[in-house]
Amino acid sequence: MRLIVPLQGVVQGKGGLLLGTLIPCALFYFLQLYLKRHRSSPKNLPSRSSSSANLSELPRSSSRANLLSRGSTGRAQLSSRATSISKPSDSPYYIGLDRAREDPYDEIENPNGIIQLGLSENRLSLDLIEEWFSKVFTYSSVGIKCGPMISTYQPMDGMPSFKKVMADFMTQVMGRGEVSFHPSRLIITSGATAAVEILSFVLADPGNAFLVPAPYYPGFDRDVRWRAGVELIPVHCRSCDGFTLNIMALEQAYNQAKKRGQKVRGILISNPSNPLGNLLNRELLNDLLYFARERNIHVISDELFAGSVFGDEEFVSMAEVVLRSGDAADKERVHIVYGLSKDVSIPGFRVGVIHSFNENVLAASQKLARFSSVSSQTQRVLTSMLSDERFTRDYLKINRERILSMHNVFVAALRGLGLECLKSRGGLYCWVDMSKLISPYSEKGELDLWIKLLNTAKINVTPGSACHCIEPGWFRFCFTALKESDIPVVVERLQRVVETCEPSCV
Amino acid sequence: MRLIVPLQGVVQGKGGLLLGTLIPCALFYFLQLYLKRHRSSPKNLPSRSSSSANLSELPRSSSRANLLSRGSTGRAQLSSRATSISKPSDSPYYIGLDRAREDPYDEIENPNGIIQLGLSENRLSLDLIEEWFSKVFTYSSVGIKCGPMISTYQPMDGMPSFKKVMADFMTQVMGRGEVSFHPSRLIITSGATAAVEILSFVLADPGNAFLVPAPYYPGFDRDVRWRAGVELIPVHCRSCDGFTLNIMALEQAYNQAKKRGQKVRGILISNPSNPLGNLLNRELLNDLLYFARERNIHVISDELFAGSVFGDEEFVSMAEVVLRSGDAADKERVHIVYGLSKDVSIPGFRVGVIHSFNENVLAASQKLARFSSVSSQTQRVLTSMLSDERFTRDYLKINRERILSMHNVFVAALRGLGLECLKSRGGLYCWVDMSKLISPYSEKGELDLWIKLLNTAKINVTPGSACHCIEPGWFRFCFTALKESDIPVVVERLQRVVETCEPSCV
The missing domain is CATH 3.90.1150.10 (Aspartate Aminotransferase, domain 1)
Incomplete structure (x- = not known):
């Protein structure tokens, strides 16, 4: 701040027009001197001026011979983001x-x-999956149906038939008879990791941040930071509270980020928590939702383990909480991540899901899903599996x-x-x-x-x-x-x- | 350039210490005045100071009731990049x-x-694909092998067995008995669209550019620009040349970009060309390679239609050209995009490939492939199909x-x-x-x-x-x-x- 000021200030000030003219002139002179010196001794690149002259003088067919005479000029570099x-x-x-x-x-x-x-x-x-494959899949017409008829282009964000059974399955796992998920609100992605990445891209700009209760799943750093360039701000939970999230700590982390000038765009939670294994209860989810409402930020709820609760434990989805709140703006800020890698033990099949009530988030995610889409053949197999009610x-x-x-x-x-x-x-x-x-x-x-x-x-x-x-x-x-x-x-x-x-x- | 100069110049110049102190002070004063005014009348957000006071005074369990009293505060916004x-x-x-x-x-x-x-x-x-599915897939043990044993986590950049048959298939399609592709140089992605995106991310930083002979495939804009933020500079080809790429036009486009201060990181070609349908001959490919060598930039060759040449037409891969050049640095700058959507007519299965000789590009792409990975179940089915030599x-x-x-x-x-x-x-x-x-x-x-x-x-x-x-x-x-x-x-x-x-x- 002490080094850069608008020149306008100088021109209108005491220094007057003379300084306002001389300074940029001098700066330009030194800049050009610097550039000239540093350009004339390239480390890896040959002189560009001579080559372009040669190329424009020669017909295309013989330009190669001319180019051949130059030696190899070094290694093409990766982008700086990929290098890291x-x-x-x-x-x-x-x-x-x-x-x-x-x-x-x-x-x-x-x-x-x-x-x-x-x-x-x-x-x-895995024995149950194996049993389904051997009994139902191999000895029925499912196998052949998973072949050519669906080998053509399909919607990149998931086939309608698959979205339908996936929505029903999510209702079965997470709905508790209270809420039902609708296929029109789903985007299918190649694994939950892609779902988190897409949501990060859609909800935040580079340098923006999500608050995330810590300890948190180590993969979030990769999914949120690498390509989407979004930062994660840990909100530390402690053993004395049973590692339960404290809203005051969330508030504090939010305020500190704001003081640093960092824009917080959402809260990223996992429920059941990974790595803790605890469930976020209805009260805490409500507190989180109201915290987000007050600051007009998003809530991303990763519910990847919703169907892997112990025995008869009760899981409450953020989707249920937001539907009960009855607030239209709240619905638009809540986005659920799900998938079949954990609850159905098929991580190799790479099936993730984004569920959102927000039409704009769905529209953007649908477009980005083309970079992370799931094989129609696998979707067809899983449509058969998930629509087998007795099996699920x-x-x-x-x-x-x-x-x-x-x-x-x-x-x-x-x-x-x-x-x-x-x-x-x-x-x-x-x-x-x-x-x-x-x-x-x-x-x-x-x-x-x-x-x-x-x-x-x-x-x-x-x-x-x-x-x-x-x-x-x-x-x-x-x-x-x-x-x-x-x-x-x-x-x-x-x-x-x-x-x-x-x-x-x- | 006329508006911003280092203040250092003023401090050391005629204006002396007085100006160097007064100017930043005045600027700070007006900046704070401006910020204060614009902060005190937020459109969507409630006053933050009052809410944080309330929250820190209240125990967590009752904070919700307090928060409930506030009205809904507006709609959570998408990121600006997603909005577009x-x-x-x-x-x-x-x-x-x-x-x-x-x-x-x-x-x-x-x-x-x-x-x-x-x-x-x-x-x-499609009838040939259908026949394979019905004869080989359904009535053999392939179906069941595509189930549970591979449902667990597999390498995100492709299963070794699938990479092996894919490399052999590429050798069959693109090798002409001259070159063979090796599985260790492949990254499997969910469609070629993801392969192009990953390469864009890996080879260029946001705002960098690729030169691309135009007319070009409309999807490149999406694959290269959307998330990777890389620009495409069209190099116009004309009907009088049969729309053949002219190296002088490439040179010109490169120089113009350089003058604008834009960093060109590579050339993106499609061969067979989409939308033209012509094949780039060996001479042109050599010219392109030497052009890239001279400027130390990359070449991305999209060879998605290599197996869809008409009848006995001869296709020459950029991989063959670079191997013949015998230059180690050249090998590191050439990256091939392939996939099964066009040549095997299974776009719904979402199988794309990156082939590179560059270990760093492979390392970065391998990590990013986790966001675009292919179902192990589909890989297993296609391993059976592509290893059926008579069929292929x-x-x-x-x-x-x-x-x-x-x-x-x-x-x-x-x-x-x-x-x-x-x-x-x-x-x-x-x-x-x-x-x-x-x-x-x-x-x-x-x-x-x-x-x-x-x-x-x-x-x-x-x-x-x-x-x-x-x-x-x-x-x-x-x-x-x-x-x-x-x-x-x-x-x-x-x-x-x-x-x-x-x-x-x-």
Whole structure:
């Protein structure tokens, strides 16, 4: 601010016309001198002036021979935005995922491999999916219907028949008999990751920000920041509150952003929370909605695990809350992210969903969905699957019971080692307090323990710092990719680490 | 430049310290006065100061009641970038596609509907795809293999098994026994549209530009500009040269961009050209490569129609040209876009490919592919299809013959109406000279004719102006979605328009 002022001020001021003329002249002179010097000694590029003369003098067919005489002129560079993306990530979340992928544990084939507890994948009910494929898909006419008739261009944001069954499925999972989802409000995307990216692009401009309760899912940084260029402002939740979001902390984060001159365009929540596994209750959702209303900002509710609540736990969707509020402007600010990667255990099929009541958001998202669209062939297969009411009803029920049961066994096993988990009610993971095992009590201590778990115990988990948790020592353990028979192996491996830590840390 | 100068100049100049202090003080004063006035009367937002006081005084549970008392505060806005995207397009390309989609011609069901010649879709060989699905897919174990075992997370940039068959297929289509494509150089994306977007993002920063020979495919504007924010600079080709790209025109466009201060990061070509249907010969490709080398810029070669050349026509890939050049730096600047939407007639399956020799481009594209990934289930089905050597060999041969045959019939029919086409050698369309039918001889005359074709003849085609063609009166007609029995209907409808034009225009 002290260096740049409008010249107008000088021209009208005491300095008068002379200064207003001389200054730009002098500046232009030095600028041109600078440019001339720096242009005449290019590092990688040959002199442009000579080549263009040659090219315009020569007929097109012989220009190549002329060009051939020049040597190679260097490497074509990536854009600066891609350069930063292409670098290997230093987040333990991605490093751990890669390590476990390279050396995966297998009871028989690779018993010393790394056990993957860092990826939220549900393998507990794959047998039900397999059964549907083998019974219904292969031995019926579904297979052939998934072929040529739909190989032509289809709506890029999802086929109407698929949107219909997807809306019905969301009603079944998230509606609680209170609300129903409508196909006209859906945009189908290649995975929820694309849905979050599209919404970020549509709701905020580069440099704008979303408030996000922390700890939060590490992938949000990638989905929101990389291409959409939107910032995430963590609103820290603490163990003393059971990591429940505090509206006052939200208010504070909002005000601080405003003071910095940063425009907050929305709140991004996950419910059931990833990585916490808790459910946001109706009261908190109402508070969030009114907070957003007051500031005229958006709410993005990622409800990817809505159908993966434990047993009979009750999930309340933000869609229900906003419909009950009865406010038209509120409806327009609430956008739901869903998908089939978690609740139906088919992440490889890449099916995500944006649900919005806002016509403009739908219009923009529909156009952008062409960059993230889902194969019509997969949509047709899944239309058959999701319209099989008996299958979806049984699957959802059995899957929830299995998650609950696995959760109970897993949490009890950790408790046996003296490790407590945050009480959770949904999701494929638990949030484990290992703070008494870290030394020093800091992010460094947490990462030391994570490395020990990865290298010594050969278990990959997600450290809280990767989720922007403000308190060190918490870890996300995803337990649904395990078989029950794997649990003793996990316990035995953890035991080794716990023992080495205890003398110094407890 | 006349308005802003560093204050440093003033401070060190004649005005001295006094001016350097007074000017910023005065400016700050007026700025604050301005901000204060404009902040105190918000249009949509309530006063922030009162609400934050209330919120911090109240416990969280009762804050909602307090918030409830405030009225709704307006509509949450979209980002400015999304606002422009969400608006209905005014390009006749999209308007025509929509119109034909809403009222599609059908011989029996809707004989007065619009005949779609605006979408480059190949329906000539759907029977071969259908046959493969019914014979091989349904009555073998392929169906069940496409189910649960691959429903878990797979590499987002394509499954290794699919990359392998895709590389082999590209070698078969584009290699001419001279070059082979390697799976490690491929990134699989949900359609070629996503491949072009990802490459734009990776190779250029916002505001940078690609040179693109015009007329060009109307979708490039969307793929390159919308989210990646890269500009396209048309390099106009003319009918007197058979619309062949002239390197001098390329040079000129490059220099003009440079003078404007715009950074050109690459050349984007389509080969076989869309919308022209001509093939870029080896000499021109070499010229392009050396042009790019001299300026150290990239070459993106969209070879989406490589397998849709007419009959025995020979296609030369930019990959072959760059491999023959033997220059390591050249290899790093050439990136190929491919996909199965055109050559295998399965656009609904959304399969695109990036091929690059540049490790950094591959690394960045691999990360971005997570937003545009293809269903593992579809990849598995297509792995079976593309590894069926007899099927691919027969399909490619028969399909090319059918395109040629349809092309010949269609072009002859147009000639019967007095309409000539540019001599083409590939693609699913022809480039028709209707300049003698337009009046005035301008873009307006061209659009008037396009509207007449759409509304009177009920035929949707793409006017040259939508492809940034500099000469008015040229139209792209896609003929591969027609049945041969449709051609007399097209001729009869066109005849009506030609007749009404002739008295005034010929």
